[in-house]
Structures are given as structure tokens and as C-alpha cells.
Amino acid sequence: MYRYDEQDHKLIRERVAQFRGQTERYLAGELSEEEFLPLRLQNGLYVQRLAPMLRIAVPYGLMNSTQVRRLAHITRKYDKGYAHFTTRQNVQLNWPNLEDVPDILAELAEVEMHAVQTSGNCIRNTTTDQFAGVARDELVDPRPYCELIRQWSTFHPEFAFLPRKFKIAVCGAEEDRAAIRAHDIGVQIVKNDQGETGFQVFVGGGLGRTPIIGVAIRDFLPETHLLSYLEAIVRVYNQLGRRDNKFKARIKILVKAMGAEEFARRVEAEWEQIKDGAEQLTPEAIEWSKRFFPEPAYKTFSEGHGEAVLRDRAGEDKAFARWLERNTFPHRVDGYQAVTLSTKPTGIPPGDVTDRQLEAIAELADKYSFGEVRVTHEQNVVLADVEQEQLFDLWQEARKHGFATPNIGTLTDMICCPGGDYCSLANAKSIPVAEAIQRKFDDLDYLYDLGDLDLNISGCMNACGHHHIGHIGILGVDKKGEEFYQVQLGGSANEKASLGKVLGPSFSRDEMPETIGKILDVFVENRQPEEFFIDTYNRIGLQPFKERVYAKAS
């Protein structure tokens, strides 16, 4: 885990002081609403339907237990006692007072946290795989690169006022668990024939009004040039990205308008000029960053030892077996497993946790996972390094705190934006839709039988809930002031990323669970043994689903 040194502390303290001054000027009427807006956004502060909303940065999703405890304290002291994990691996508070925000930021700074660049038209928090460093399919741990990108992009003087927000995601594994193709820049760590580390670079992905899957503009960028290449991309974008229309201002529109080849040519030309400059990642710089992510003090277990213990336990306890099956993830080190704590029991807005739960997470992390936790882009929480022998104990404790719903990766582990309950941009509510679907499909055996299935819900086309890249996507739409829901099928976020296709006319909220039921029926009837929903969909296409869902009652 990255630890601040005196310079980091100083920079963040200076930032808090700056924002305190800005807030005071705003409250005193010296700073106009218009001037304050981008300044507060760059400090994570939105003004929402019911209250301001504060988005706190969790760099690449990684936190220690002290930080989690501080979040618990902050939600209690300044908010209503709960917080929300977001698809960008950050944390949101829904009810802070504007006047308190400088104090909140000061409290965060004490534990090496902040809300820098969690919003606004700048380079946002870099995201990555929640299993970074422990996944078996990983080539190289992405976190040291994420940290270098974080430092390069934080307070970047040239890129604080881009045409639009800018998101970078990094993946170091074979399976893309960071949705890098849905980002403005996606970085895939690769190795060349000589075994050297480098990067495949995707640009121009993004969701929202015009969803686009990013395209690779470089297949192998040598490790040392990562930041100069990113700088070249953002510089080209800063100069040529459209600024006349905010809906056309994203880099994806520029790449599309120019053509990926021409865009790549310009980036390469810019990069040629700076690639050997100061930004180079020298071996010392990379080593230095890697030192912050050392291997934890793993115990040595004989191969298969922990698994034998688990098999016995699981044999005796079906509930534990289920949890083990769905909520844990294989670890590259013998005797360890990664655990996902589900924030998706039925009836709780996906991603919401109370102050007590935050404290419980901190405690579990201390007890079972070297004091570290990760936020996932599916809005759950991961304890990455748990001894297999301790999984049973952890499970029992997690259950007490409501985190052990064994639904990870299933239909009810849905991504869901705050929607009309909180968000002033919403066309429709999304939390009640999530809940209605969770209620209808509460039979675990059925859910397991369906297998891995991503259901993503957004309350409007801004796509905070990633509906375009859900196997099943639900989008809130407004029809003459009434809430309706459009269904999309066939999206996916991994290395075979694709955008969902609209099934047809939208549905009322009441019709949603039923509609999802029909879609699942078609899947079950058509699937080949063990096939996942997305694969069946890719094989049979949209039509059979359409026919069933819109069939006239006979």
C-alpha cells in the first residue's frame, strides 16, 4: 500500500487549505456559483437533489483499515451514518453540508486520503483489478503503475481543465476485471517475446450518451514510456477535443471523428518529442513504486493443505459451501484465498454500507487480511489475502454484519447507480428496480444455476451504473414525465467487451421483474450445458428474447 511521505502530506494539506479558502470565498459571495463549480467538482463535491454529495478518492480501490475506520467516523459525524461504494472504486457520501466539507477533507488528509479529482474535467482516479497482486492469471501487478499514474495525474497543471472528465484504467491480468475498454484510456500490461514488460494502450472507450468500446492504438509500449505516452494522448486531446458541446467533448468522439489511425499518428508524433524526457520511468522509479506493494508476510502452507480443510467444512455446511463457491477467488499463493464481501443483500441499495459495517470491514481486514481492503467496480469489497484455514471464521463474522450474501457474480450482485432517489439527473429510480429483481430471484439454487451474469442498472443515459456493458442492462428513461425502463442485452466489460443492444420498447417499473424472468427463461431453454448467459446470447442473438418478451398473450 502506498504510504505518504512528507511531500504528499504537504500537497494534500495545501489542497485542503486552498479549498477551505475557496469555500469561504464562495459562502461570502466573493466567488460566483459558476467559478466555484469546477473548483468544488475537482474536490469531489456535487450539489445533488437532496444535499451535496462528496466523492472521496480511493486510489485504485485500495484502503487500509485505519482509513476505513476514518470513513466510518466521517459518515457518523458529518453524514447520516452510511456511505456508498461506486463503480469507480471510490466512496460517496450523500448528505454532507457544504460548510463541513473542508473539515471532512482535513480529517481525510490525516489518514492519507482526499477527494482530489474525483469529479470535474480532469484526470480522475485511476482504477484497476480488485484482485491485483493476488490473481493467478496476472502477468504483472498493476498497482505500482497505478500509483505512478496517480502521481503524474494529480494536480497536473496542464490537464486540470480538459474538455471533459478523463478516466484511465489499468489491467495486469489475462481476464480484464477493470473494464479497461470502457475507459478514455485503457492500459493492458503485456510481455513481449523477450519477456519485457510493456503496455497495450486502448483509447476512446466510454459509456454515457454515446457508448464506445476503446480501440488499441499501440500494442507494445515499453515500460519506461508509460507516462510520456499518456501525456501525449492527453495533450492531443486537450488541444483538439471539442469544447463547443459537452456531449461531444469526450476523447471517444475525437478518436471516432478523426479515425483511430490518424489519432494514433498524432499521438505518436507528440510522443516522439517527449519520450526521452524527464517523464521517463527509470528502473529506479519503478522499483521505488513497487516497494509500496510488497508481498505480505504470507505463511508457508503445503500445497493442498488449506483446500482439504475447506472441503471438509464445506461438506458439513451447505451455506458455507455456497459462500465459498461464489464469494471467494483463487489466490496465487498456496493456502490463501481472496474474499468478496457482498454489499448486495436484498433490499439494500447496492454499494451502500453503514458506519458500523465500515468498522466491521476494518476489523475483518485487520484480523484476516493484513489490514487492507479493496473496493471493486461492482461496488463490493474485497479482502485479498485470507488464509484458507480462516475462511470459515471470517464467513461467520461477515454473516453477522450482513456481508456474506453468497451472490457474487450472479444476477442479484447487480451494479446500480443511485438513480432518482438521490441523483438530480435521473430519469427514473434505479434502486427500487434492483430491489424488485432481487426479491423475485431470491432462490439461490436458481441463481447458481443461471451462473455468472452481469445485470447493470442506470437511472439515465449517463450510465453511472454501466448498463451498456451489462449482460443485461437496464436504463431508466423518461416518457412524458413518467418513469420507464429500457432493456439492453449482450453487453460485456471484460477483454471481449461489447455494448448491449436495445431489446425493444421500454417497460414500466412493475413489469421489470417479469420481463427479466422471461429473458432468463429464454436463456435457460436455449443454453447448452454450463453455458453462461452472454455466450448463449452471442450464439442465438437478440431475436428469441425479443419474441418472448413482446409476445402477445394468447
Next chain:
Amino acid sequence: MPKPANLSAKKPVGAQPENPAQLIVDGAVVENEWNLLPLGSDEEISARSLAPGKVILPLSVWLALREDLQGRKDEIGVWLDSDETADLIGEYAAELPLIAANFPAFTDGRGFTAARLLRQRYGFKGELRAVGNFIRDQLTYLKRCGFNSFAFQGEQPLQGLLASMQDFTDSYQTAVDQPLPIYRRRALA
């Protein structure tokens, strides 16, 4: 293709940068000695009709008159609008005493890139002036990108803004003011 920087005389004329009486240069409040010529005055400007003294010309005018104004080199500056990129001045930058970059809105960040390129790629050593609608909260960023001169719009008690130049006293990444990014400085330590 996106529209390339629009250089024709038909360029629509938006809000033009002001030319205040006082400004901040190199951290001090000073009198403005330059006269910034806005775009879009109807009169045809020629080298001969140009009033004496220090003038800052719009890029298109300067490009047209550059040859003819060789004799007045030390008193001719140029300003870039936000859709005009630094390469349009290019190597000529090294000969100029002053370049200004316009911020039609403070959220239009193109001037930051223009400044860095002028300083770092095109060898510009003279006064680099921010004009238009930038705000004090951007001073540290502007400074880091190479601006050393700040012509705030309207009447402002400039002395009171100086403190904002020190909002940040250190930085992570390399820029005009900092030869090495922090990760290289730290790795050395």
C-alpha cells in the same frame, strides 16, 4: 477530422481579452506597458498603420505582418486564441518578446498546453502572459506551465491575489518549473 485551428479572417469574434492597466509579472504588481489589439477591428491593419509602442497582435495579424515588422521586433508581441495551437508560432517563438494566451473561459484549458509547448518545445524565453477569463485559483497551474504574467480581467486588487501563487509549493509531475517528476526525485533519495 476535427476542424483544424481556424485561422481565416472569417474567424468568429467572441469575447476579446481585455488589456488592464495593471498586472502581475514575475510575482509583482506592475503597470501594463503593452497594448493588446483585439481581433475584429474593421480597419485593415498594416505595418504602417500600426501605432508606435508595444503592441500585442492577434495571431492572424501577426502572421500577415511579421516580415514587415522585423524592424520593430522588440515591441511586437502576439496573442493566441484558445483554438490556436503553439505550433502556429513554432520556432518564431524564440524571437518574440511577449506571447499571450487567451482564456475565453477559465474552464477552457487549451492555453495550458500552448504555454508548455512554447516554453519547452519552441524555446520561448520572453514574457508569457495569461489574458482573458482565467481565475486566481489557477495561478499555480498557470505558473507551472510557464506563464509569468497575469492580466486579470476587470479591476481587481491584484496585491490580494499574489498569495494564490503559492497555493502549492511542490508538485508531483515535471512541468516548466520542475525538471524532474517527484517519482524520480524520490527514487534518487
